[in-house]
Structures are given as C-alpha cells and as structure tokens.
Amino acid sequence: MEGCWRLLDDGRGYRVTLRDDHPYFSHHRVRGWKVLPGVVYLELALGAVARQKPDFHPGFLDEVVWLRPVLAGAPETEIDIRLLPAGPGRIDFRIEHGHEVCGSGVLNVAAVSTCTDHLATPLSVRNQIDEQTGDHFPGSAVYAAFADMGIVYGPCFRRISYVQRQSNKALSWLGNHDGIFLGWAGLLDCAFQAGMAISIGERRESLMPYSLGRLILHQALPDHALDRAFVLTEKLSPFRTNLTVFDEAYTPLLSVFDLGVKPSHLQ
Template sequence: MTTRADQTAGPAAVEPPRLLDTGEPDTFRVPVETGHPYLAQHLVQGRRVLPGVACLEMALRGAARVRPGARPFAVRDAAWLRPVYGDEPLDELSVAFRTAPGARETDYTVTNRGALCAMGTLLFEPQDRALAVGLEVRDEICAHTRSHLTRAEIYEEFSNMGIDYGPYFRRNSYVQRHGQRSLAWLSHNDGTRIGLVNLLDCAFQSGMAISIGEHRDSLMPFSMGHMVFHAPTRFPLGSAFVLTEKLSPFRTNFTLFDEDYEPLLSVFDLGVKPAL
C-alpha cells in the first residue's frame, strides 16, 4: 500500500526539530513543521500524529542544555496524556524542566498551547538494573519459533490497523515470534538512518507485531515505568536488535541491543492503549 507517508522522504538524515529559547528559565519551544518526517511519516487513521517517543527525545536534548555535561541514566514514570496532532498549530509546542536544588533528577513536561501532552523524570545517577529482556529469550525464540514476519508483511498489517508509516519509521526488517515474545531486527539497509526516535518507535512496533493475526487494534503508548540506558549510544546506528516480552495485552518490556548484541537500553512496563 502506498500512502502519503511513503511519498514524503528518502534516505537522508532526519534532523530533530530545533530547541528555541523562550526567555523563560529552563523552557524551550520546539516548533514542528507539518512536513517533518516525525509527522508526515507517522499517520494514525489518516491523521499526522507526533510519535510519543519524540517527546522523550525532546526531553533528553533539552536536558543537555539545562544540565550540560550531566549524563542521563534513565527516564522514570513517563506519561503521554494527550496526542500531538499535525493538524493543530504546533508553533507553541514546548518542553520545560524543573530541578530541585541538589537533586540528581529533573522533571520535564511537554505542552502545546498550554495543554499538557507528556511528562516524566530524568535520572542522573547510575541505575543498577538487569536487562528487561535477556539474551536467553533470544535463544529460546531462535530454537522454537515458527513465525517469521517480513518487513512487507509487518507494515501491510500495520496499515490494515490504520497506522501508515513512511520510510523513516519502517526499520523493522523482520520479527520472529514465539508465544508472547519476539526478536526483531532493525536495519538501515535502504539507506534510512536510525536515530533515537525511529529506534524507539520501531522497538514499540515490534511489540505490536507479537499480536499480528490475533487482533487489529492500533495502539499508542500512555505510560512507561522506566527506560534505562545501559551504555552511551552514538547515532545514527547501522542496525539494532529488539527483544520484547508482552506482560499482558497492554503491558510490554523490551531491551534494545546493538548489532553485536551489546545492550543499549531497556524499557520496563510500557503501557499502551487503543489509538485515537
């Protein structure tokens, strides 16, 4: 299926929207053009919708300005309260930060024209947590799977759910499934580079792919317990692997690995709900 999203971008690097000073302390305006791949290549029921993970990316970039030199080790208690649509004015989309004196954590909020869209807390001290999904799950899937979905099959099914992704968000080259677990390979074999936003969005897609053939509900994130960075990551990536485990129809854990299966980050307790 060819969509408007398919026609909007090629393999060039995608630059994130700029962070603009507002004159208010620790607050940045992040205007997003409707033609930006984050919107133009992410259609839900025909509407341009900013991926929830773009709010995480805004928060991480903004924190680097607010706390220069401080490394974020995790995001805690993230929530997406209101979708950001491409058919509404986005010139006042903003991210703001609040840090208590001496604290090793910073709260962030994403708003558009005063409406709260997303929030969470960035942690600036090391996190001693195991992987959300370990490599033993990879071995189990490889030994027992009888389900191998190709890129074409994955994105055709998503289109049937009402979610149309453009090239930037079509990084899942295959998904292998076994029970409520999956192994996915994200690649840039068509030249499209993998940055933080399409990396995280495609990891979320691999969780939806577990249920392909069972139901056709389109889902969107609304909460996340923790996202822990196991190692610093340099973008763009060439490829990545994702191990995912569904805890319930609306709760998922996943761990992202580089192409050598070194862990990059884990997401614990990602909550999803029906889209729009």
C-alpha cells in the first residue's frame, strides 16, 4: 500500500501517513466527507504484519469491528496500526487515529483453502441466479443508487459492471473499464458494495460496515491487480450478508461471513 510507513516508538506496529488526495480518500466520499474505506483497515493490518512478521501468513481474519470512520480533515492523515500477539498463530490489530481506536480484529494463521465447505456463498448460487433472475442493474444504475444514498465512488472503487438479483441472492461482476485494475482494497470494497447492491430500492441511508464475523483468504493475496472478478452475495437479514469473491476461472479468492452494515451518522 502506498503512503509513508514509520515504525511506532514501541516497535509494535506502524504509523502510516496518507495525503488527502490519495484515492483511498478522494475516491471514497460519504455525505461529502472523504472517508477511508473500511476495507483499508484490513489492508493496513495485513500490510503491517507482512512488514513486521514476514513468516506470519494469515489465513483468516475474525472478530473485526469498525468503531468510527477515519476522515481526511487535513492535507495529511496519520493512522496507527498496532499489532499485539494474542497467542500461537494469532495477532490482534487495532487501527487508531487521533488517539482513538477506530477498528480492531484478529489475524490468524491457517492453511488457505479452496474447499467449497469454506465458501460463504457456494458457486451453485451463480447458476440459480442466471436461470431465474430478470432483475438486472448495469453499473451506472448501481452507482446512481449509491449516490442517492450519499455515497460517491471515484474510479478506484467504481468497478461493478452489473448486478443480477434473485430473491436474497445476487451476482455482481467487477471489471477493468478504464485501465484501473482491481487491487486488494478495490476488490474487497466492491465486494462490500455488492452486499449493499442487493438491497437497492429498499433503503436510502448511507450504509457503512460495522462488524465482520470472519474473512477467509482462500488464496494468498495476489501480488498483482486483477482485471476481472465476480461476487456471489447472500443476504441473511436487512443489514447482514455473506459473500464470496471468485476470479474469472471460478476459483474462490476470499469469503466474508456475517458482514454487518449500519446507517452512517455522517452529516
């Protein structure tokens, strides 16, 4: 991840400095505010572990909570990532800004797996949607609906090509439209967007993530950006979803279990 990284004084993590024109701020606005995407908290935690403990290979994250947003209110924003060993194969992480804890979770060592038993949403859902749905939204309609909710995405996070819905399930294709490929944060943020797109027409609040039961990395994080991917989403309740992200070859990349969202309090 771009930005200036400095080791914290106690050696237990890093301070990252991002400019307010960084795409993570300028391409992600909620109610007019430049808001650091929630998925970047996870990218920061994974990046900090990779720098400080290169032999620690996370297989999944759990107990993730987003407590408050990080807003760009100055030319530069400083974010602290604290890493705290929590037992064999476990590291707690905290994301802090302005002396406040903004989010936290646990990184866990585990063998990555493409086993279908570990998918949040099975590949069979794709066939169900293709065979039964007549509910189709092009990307332009999806992002117009998000803008109506007060969420405006720039090119880095505007990668949904279309969404098909069938009852409480959805298929979303993510693509490279204008030379901007899908990096880790863009891929995961668009997957979270797909979790909101399944409810288009039902709500108009600006929704933001607040909890995540588990995120499984079915493969090690790619060291290059992707051209295309697709997301299968299943809504568990009005504010909770499961989702799995696949590459073009139908290989699962990551699964998110029990993603919780709630209306933003930003005005």
